[in-house]
Amino acid sequence: MTKQTKTDDASGRGSVEGFKVPFPGRLHPYSEEAINAAVHVMRNVEGQTQGEYLKKFEQAFKDYTGAKHAFAVDNATNALRLAAILCRLKQGDEVIIPAYTFCATAIPFGKTGAKIVWADIDKETWVVDPKDIERKITPKTKAIVVVHLLGMPVNMSAVMEIAKKHNLRVVEDCAQAPGSEINGQSVGTFGDFGCFSFHGAKNMTTLGEGGMLTVKNDDDAKFVPGLRHNGCKAYEGKRPRYWVPAMSNVDIDIEGVWPNNFCIGEVQCAVGIEELKHLDEVNNKLIEQADKIKSIMADTPEITFAKIPQGFKHIFHQFVMHFEGVGSKDRNDLMDILVNEYKIRCIVQYYPLYRYPLFQKLGAGEYDCPVLESWWDNSFSFPWWCGMDDETIEYLTSSLKAAIKKLKSA
Numbered sequence: 001m002t003k004q005t006k007t008d009d010a011s012g013r014g015s016v017e018g019f020k021v022p023f024p025g026r027l028h029p030y031s032e033e034a035i036n037a038a039v040h041v042m043r044n045v046e047g048q049t050q051g052e053y054l055k056k057f058e059q060a061f062k063d064y065t066g067a068k069h070a071f072a073v074d075n076a077t078n079a080l081r082l083a084a085i086l087c088r089l090k091q092g093d094e095v096i097i098p099a100y101t102f103c104a105t106a107i108p109f110g111k112t113g114a115k116i117v118w119a120d121i122d123k124e125t126w127v128v129d130p131k132d133i134e135r136k137i138t139p140k141t142k143a144i145v146v147v148h149l150l151g152m153p154v155n156m157s158a159v160m161e162i163a164k165k166h167n168l169r170v171v172e173d174c175a176q177a178p179g180s181e182i183n184g185q186s187v188g189t190f191g192d193f194g195c196f197s198f199h200g201a202k203n204m205t206t207l208g209e210g211g212m213l214t215v216k217n218d219d220d221a222k223f224v225p226g227l228r229h230n231g232c233k234a235y236e237g238k239r240p241r242y243w244v245p246a247m248s249n250v251d252i253d254i255e256g257v258w259p260n261n262f263c264i265g266e267v268q269c270a271v272g273i274e275e276l277k278h279l280d281e282v283n284n285k286l287i288e289q290a291d292k293i294k295s296i297m298a299d300t301p302e303i304t305f306a307k308i309p310q311g312f313k314h315i316f317h318q319f320v321m322h323f324e325g326v327g328s329k330d331r332n333d334l335m336d337i338l339v340n341e342y343k344i345r346c347i348v349q350y351y352p353l354y355r356y357p358l359f360q361k362l363g364a365g366e367y368d369c370p371v372l373e374s375w376w377d378n379s380f381s382f383p384w385w386c387g388m389d390d391e392t393i394e395y396l397t398s399s400l401k402a403a404i405k406k407l408k409s410a
Ligand SMILES: Cc1ncc(COP(=O)(O)O)c(C=O)c1O
Pocket: 074, 075, 076, 077, 078, 101, 102, 104, 105, 147, 149, 173, 175, 176, 196, 197, 198, 199, 209, 210, 211
């Protein structure tokens, strides 16, 4: 078990000092291979962007997920931005987005001018409920965004059936779910687009920032390189002088859309190739840890966990629980004991997005999400990283049981 001595950082995860079980900023250390790959590219590779490592990383990701197209980008927010642009959303359209997620899921869609309609969670899996999505479809709805939050896959067969029936585009936010599957099929390959994050706290990272956009259709995929890199594209055909009329063309074939620079560097791609090789090992360890905690807590009905449907692979990017409450005592009372007495840096993850000032100020403050409203305020998470030892698991679970006992006798 590690001890945290210094003051908390600016992660928004609380600021109590001296934690016995801290909440580390990343899930696992880099492999030696990833470190060596980064150094190799730094020392030896001429072009530091858009070279062979980009191509190799994209190919490796296609091989891993089975996606038809994959485009590495600088972060998942911008992968979502590309997906939002390619959904051709505009003012007057509606897009359905889960209210329980990180804000980056929704912001790129808000930027299109479309109205955000918040979808509720399923009371068993705690990810978006397809039935609620269908309930919120209107003639203005153009797209559905789903989030495989915490690594738990959304019921994609139900979502795709709804999308087909109503002719809607589907974006999968897989930021927290590389390696999550449904009956062996990777998330990010069901809908039109999949958006993965390689941020520093994720199950795999490319030096703190990074992302991948997977695309199902050739028609969408052909626009991505230009949208990703300032509209730069090769001239067609052979030119007698490579500098005439210019070195490369700048153009875009989507009406009214300005391109961006969402490129990722070669060092990051080289690291990504190596990290991807270790992803299953990391995910399997996280699953094993989660199973251990769940089985130790099985005798404590006050604590519940998301139900994983048959055939779904949930990769436990984080470990979220729900406290059913004891008399008038709620999640905050429980966390007071865990944080202050047991020095466990528990956190509360996300916030129904419609409660944030940003979304309220920008016209997305309306909601109808009764399940999320009754569930969220009693949710909380243990500190989480890959390779948690049995001593830590024992300390976390025995402290949680003792805290509940204390609340019961209060
Ligand atoms: C659900 C979700 N969507 C999107 C993002 C954005 O990812 P990035 O930080 O790579 O832009 C995150 C990152 O934390 C996330 O958790």
